[in-house]
Amino acid sequence: MDHSEALSVNPTAGRAERRLSAIIERRLDRRGFIGGVSALAAATALGGCASGTAASRPARKSAAPGVAFEEIARGMDETHHVAADHIADVLIRWGDPLFNDSPAFDPYNQSAAAQRRQFGYNNDFIGLVPLSENRALMCVNHEYTTTTLMLPDVAATYPDSMTRERCDIELAAHGGTIVEIERTGETWRPVAGSRYNRRITADTTPMEMSGPAAGHPRLRTSEDATGRLVSGTMNNCAGGITPWGTYLMAEENFNGCFLGDLPEGHPEAANHARYGVPGGWYQWGRHYDRYDVSKEPHEPNRFGWVVEVDPMDPDSTPKKRTALGRFKHEGAESVVAPDGRLVVYMGDDQRFDYLYKFVSEGRVDTENRAANRDLLDAGTLYVAKFHDDGTLDWMPLVHGRGPLTDANGLDSQAEVLIETRRAADLLGATPMDRPEDVEPDPDTGRVWVMLTNNSRRTEDQVNTANPRAENLFGHIIQIDEPDGDFAATRSRWDFLVKCGDPDVAAIGATWNPLTSENGWFAAPDNCAVDPLGGLWIATDGNQRTGATDGLWAMETDGPARGTGRAFFRVPIGAELCGPRFTQDGETLFVAVQHPGDSDGATFENPGTRWPDFGPRTPPRPAVMAIRKRGGGRVGRA
Numbered sequence: 001m002d003h004s005e006a007l008s009v010n011p012t013a014g015r016a017e018r019r020l021s022a023i024i025e026r027r028l029d030r031r032g033f034i035g036g037v038s039a040l041a042a043a044t045a046l047g048g049c050a051s052g053t054a055a056s057r058p059a060r061k062s063a064a065p066g067v068a069f070e071e072i073a074r075g076m077d078e079t080h081h082v083a084a085d086h087i088a089d090v091l092i093r094w095g096d097p098l099f100n101d102s103p104a105f106d107p108y109n110q111s112a113a114a115q116r117r118q119f120g121y122n123n124d125f126i127g128l129v130p131l132s133e134n135r136a137l138m139c140v141n142h143e144y145t146t147t148t149l150m151l152p153d154v155a156a157t158y159p160d161s162m163t164r165e166r167c168d169i170e171l172a173a174h175g176g177t178i179v180e181i182e183r184t185g186e187t188w189r190p191v192a193g194s195r196y197n198r199r200i201t202a203d204t205t206p207m208e209m210s211g212p213a214a215g216h217p218r219l220r221t222s223e224d225a226t227g228r229l230v231s232g233t234m235n236n237c238a239g240g241i242t243p244w245g246t247y248l249m250a251e252e253n254f255n256g257c258f259l260g261d262l263p264e265g266h267p268e269a270a271n272h273a274r275y276g277v278p279g280g281w282y283q284w285g286r287h288y289d290r291y292d293v294s295k296e297p298h299e300p301n302r303f304g305w306v307v308e309v310d311p312m313d314p315d316s317t318p319k320k321r322t323a324l325g326r327f328k329h330e331g332a333e334s335v336v337a338p339d340g341r342l343v344v345y346m347g348d349d350q351r352f353d354y355l356y357k358f359v360s361e362g363r364v365d366t367e368n369r370a371a372n373r374d375l376l377d378a379g380t381l382y383v384a385k386f387h388d389d390g391t392l393d394w395m396p397l398v399h400g401r402g403p404l405t406d407a408n409g410l411d412s413q414a415e416v417l418i419e420t421r422r423a424a425d426l427l428g429a430t431p432m433d434r435p436e437d438v439e440p441d442p443d444t445g446r447v448w449v450m451l452t453n454n455s456r457r458t459e460d461q462v463n464t465a466n467p468r469a470e471n472l473f474g475h476i477i478q479i480d481e482p483d484g485d486f487a488a489t490r491s492r493w494d495f496l497v498k499c500g501d502p503d504v505a506a507i508g509a510t511w512n513p514l515t516s517e518n519g520w521f522a523a524p525d526n527c528a529v530d531p532l533g534g535l536w537i538a539t540d541g542n543q544r545t546g547a548t549d550g551l552w553a554m555e556t557d558g559p560a561r562g563t564g565r566a567f568f569r570v571p572i573g574a575e576l577c578g579p580r581f582t583q584d585g586e587t588l589f590v591a592v593q594h595p596g597d598s599d600g601a602t603f604e605n606p607g608t609r610w611p612d613f614g615p616r617t618p619p620r621p622a623v624m625a626i627r628k629r630g631g632g633r634v635g636r637a
């Protein structure tokens with residue numbers, strides 16, 4: 001396939017985007033940030049320095065120029081490594097204070113009360129909402145807790161050592177953090193005590209269910225007879241920032257939080273089985289009925305959604321937007337279609353599960369932020385079916401259409417959404433190799449799909465978009481939305497790369513031969529498009545190739561397409577999450593998740609004590625800020 005032909009889209013065709021461009025030219029300074037606090041509403045409406053609209057980036061006439069940095073070497077040791085001429089600073093770590101009254105981090109005397117006032121565990125997604133040139137709200141997900149690495153005196157007697165108090169610490173360490181950050185010179189710092197700072201937890205943050213499934217009897221529990229109120233969010237993996245500056249938290253492996261057996265013949269049995277409920281990863285169900293499906297069989301139906309949070313208002317009630325479906329949401333990156341509708345791309349991270357997008361019914365209002373408040377409550381959820389001829393169809397999950405009817409046990413759109421996976425099964429969606437981050441590039445109409453791996457696919461289960469059996473190393477797919485119309489229902493697709501060691505023919509990797517011995521990787525997970533259109537891939541599982549996870553730049557155009565280049569790597573046991581560039585491209589934030597979680601690691605004997613390296617300090621998941629020495633765009637000349 002000739003990509004220069006396939007990619008010739010018109011990125012500025014949309015009226016809404018042109019309108020956004022005009023607004024931004026009026027309001028943004030040269031570096032693309034709003035120039036004053038009084039323009040806050042505009043800053044958030046315009047999508048900030050994170051994901052967002054085409055107009056929120058510098059114009060690009062052609063594909064991205066090549067990156068320019070000296071690659072780091074593959075390897076595995078106790079600390080992080082970044083490309084030459086770059087500096088990687090720890091910005092904020094597990095246990096760091098967020099409020100004026102936050103207790104000091106004391107890993108030997110942890111409590112839920114302290115954790116609710118501190119940065120949580122296992123940082124994943126990073127989103128940015130700018131306040132000014134040098135200030136932003138950073139939105140970070142805390143995906144999960146690595147129990148025996150995080151808590152002292154637990155490993156040897158787990159799970160019986162999981163008292164209620166210890167479970168409460170875990171619940172408090174899940175969720176998210178909103179923290180103001182500020183740059184002085186070359187250094188970003190968190191602003192402890194900022195009025196915006198907020199902890200969102202798995203158990204103490206009240207949330208509303210909204211959209212078509214809200215109030216459905218299958219969402220009702222003994223704590224909530226309305227099916228509209230739920231405390232907390234958990235297993236928040238990646239996410240997104242909407243063009244109006246709200247923070248989307250994707251609930252992923254919620255199944256792991258439940259214990260117990262359903263009563264014999266319970267009507268939720270097949271539904272829970274489809275989602276792997278109960279997973280039994282945590283012991284919370286020993287102490288709380290809501291995490292025990294024998295007592296609260298509907299509680300799992302209240303998780304697996306996308307949660308929308310307004311970071312500008314720390315007292316606001318987060319909303320679980322049921323119109324976006326219920327599955328193991330990896331992320332929720334969004335983009336404005338040419339006609340002004342919002343499109344949210346989402347992967348369901350499970351072997352043989354699916355790729356989705358949501359298209360809002362209403363249009364994004366660029367002048368009035370409040371008008372977008374409930375935009376995510378109405379629209380159409382689509383699931384992808386890939387064809388051999390390089391096309392794919394986005395099939396609508398709409399009650400009453402095709403097999404999505406009472407005859408198949410789906411009484412309403414609410415049930416189509418509660419059982420999104422089964423509805424997509426009925427439509428014959430393409431089973432994928434674990435869809436992780438899905439990243440639209442507003443300037444090109446391209447969408448990058450990370451498929452991390454699928455060790456269980458057999459030869460008779462391969463399909464056109466997932467062609468390798470026992471796919472240990474993953475692959476990346478490029479989708480081209482026609483003429484940049486992200487709301488389109490028929491698109492084109494091709495592979496960018498099939499990952500793994502190019503020197504082992506049996507693996508079938510497809511790197512560009514320009515790729516160095518350090519430039520190839522396995523298990524793509526999160527990704528980011530930088531302000532010049534460069535694609536950056538973070539991995540989760542590269543250690544199976546003998547080197548730690550990290551961040552690679554990927555060439556996507558011209559003769560170098562399919563070339564990887566190693567930029568950063570994490571300490572042993574960690575994966576890399578949340579790559580996020582500021583809009584000026586001069587800072588790259590990355591989330592180092594579960595450092596020290598190597599084979600057999602415990603609190604007492606971790607794989608590393610990064611980043612503090614105190615003789616008794618545990619490893620601490622942390623967000624880092626990477627800048628180029630002396631300034632300039634990260635990773636470029």
Ligand code: FEO
Binds near residue numbers: 143252349436
């Ligand atoms: Fe939480 Fe799919 O990674």
Ligand code: CA
Binds near residue numbers: 330525
């Ligand atoms: Ca992920």
Ligand code: CA
Binds near residue numbers: 238437527528
């Ligand atoms: Ca991303």
Ligand code: CA
Binds near residue numbers: 525540575
């Ligand atoms: Ca991951």
